[in-house]
Amino acid sequence: MSLPRIAIDAMGGDEGVRVMVHGAAEARRDHDKFRFLLVGDEARIKSALDEHPGMAAASEILHCDEVVEGDEKPSRAIRRAKTTSMGLAINAVKEGNCGAAVSGGNTGALMAMSKLALRTMPGIDRPALAGLMPTLGENDVVMLDLGANTDCDARNLIQFAIMGAAYSRIVTAKAEPRVRLLNIGTESIKGTDDLRTASQSLRDATGLALEFDGFIEADKINRGEVDVVVTDGFSGNIALKAIEGSARFVTDLLKTAFTSSLRSKVGFLVSRPATELLRHHLDPNNHNGGVFLGLNGVIVKSHGSANAKGVANAVHVTARLLEDDITTRIAADLAEMGEDALRETGNGHSSGDEPKA
Known part of the structure; x- marks a missing residue:
């Protein structure tokens, strides 16, 4: 099977080109059918590839020495899309030269440029940032939205639930992931009108490849009782940072x-296997990779x-x-839900700001 290439914004991320190339090379060991487009400073990329001959053979370099800064406003980043490594990586997806792009750069700029260049899928009003926690x-939980949309209506939340379930089926291999809406309580009368409307629409839906049973509170997100947690980007970003903190x-x-x-130091030596397991479980590097669905x-x-x-x-x-x-999975699930059912939940035009996650 011929798989599309993956574009890597080699200039994105705090640790620089060497870490981005090293990480991609490490991932390729499990996905050796993929080829890569490495976007960034050619001399630095070639130097990093010297340590990974297999990755070098599977990669093409697109030279670019401009980078989107970490504090750069999305509006300015958009104007520099044709000259920055992030913008060129996204454009490679837009032009069909790559099927995906990975960047460790400015989140708001990445979302703004991606949405402008790629547009949303038919049936989706807004993309959402989904992450694994x-x-x-036995499995990580998929949570969305984590900051792309500060204000969401019921229609947005339903679309997020469908997209999150499709993502969860890939990472958990569950045929019907357990999906819940984040709320201040589990009772059906709790929450905003949009939350209650979205909940009722998902309960009434038939044929969706997910198991929906109402609401979940924030203290249960990491208990392993749910596979997908759906919320607006404002609440989701706060919950994410509270959990990380x-x-x-x-x-x-x-x-x-x-x-x-x-005595404590002696106790540490005795309990070190358990503390190492805890450290590994909480290490964000083991759950890295937020997806703009x-x-x-x-x-x-x-x-x-x-x-x-x-x-x-x-x-x-x-x-x-x-x-x-x-x-394709998301498109099939949206078709199963039906445009008429989605239309009844709202017009999908609630306000949203520039992503600031």
Whole structure:
């Protein structure tokens, strides 16, 4: 099977070209049928490829020495789309030269440029940023939206649920992922009108490849009781950062406790296997790769601070989405839901700001 190439914004990310190339090369070991377009400074990319001859043989370089800055406004980044590594990687998807692009750069700029260049799929009003988070269960949980749309109506939430379920089926291999809407309570009377409307529409829907049973509260997101959590980008971004902050708090608290006395240090040595397991489970590099779902092409956002292992995970996610044809899955599920059912939930024109995640 001939698979589309993956474009790598080699200039994106805090760690630079070497880490982006190293991560892509590591991911290619599990996806050796893929070829890559590496966008960025040619001399630096060639230097990084010297350590990975297999990756070099499978890659083409598109030279570019301009980069989207981390604090650059999306509106300015759009104007520089034809001269920056991020913009050229996205354009490669738009022109059909690649099936997907991966970048560790500015999230808001990546979303704005991707949406303008690729447009949304038929039946999708807005793309959503979806990510994977660790749980106590066997699988990670898919959560969306994580910051692309600050204000969403019921129609948006239903579309997010359909897209999130399609993504979850790829990463969990579950035929009917468990989908819930994030709310301040699980009772059917709780939440906004849009939440209650979306919940009722998903309950009434037939033929969708998902299991929907209402609402979930934020303290249950990581319990392993659900496969997809759906919310607006404002609430989703706050929940994500609260979860990440809590994870850092726990690990820092343990580090302080284990170094507070000689007895604590001895206790650390005894419990080290358990603490190492905890550290591995909470390491964001093991769950790296946010996906902009709903576009005419696959765009994956890597954490800017990701190391080579984190970049490899982002590229692995990208490869899986291309191998399983995520856009076709979403289109089929939207058709199953039916435009008439979606139209009854709202017009999809609620306001939204520039992405700031």
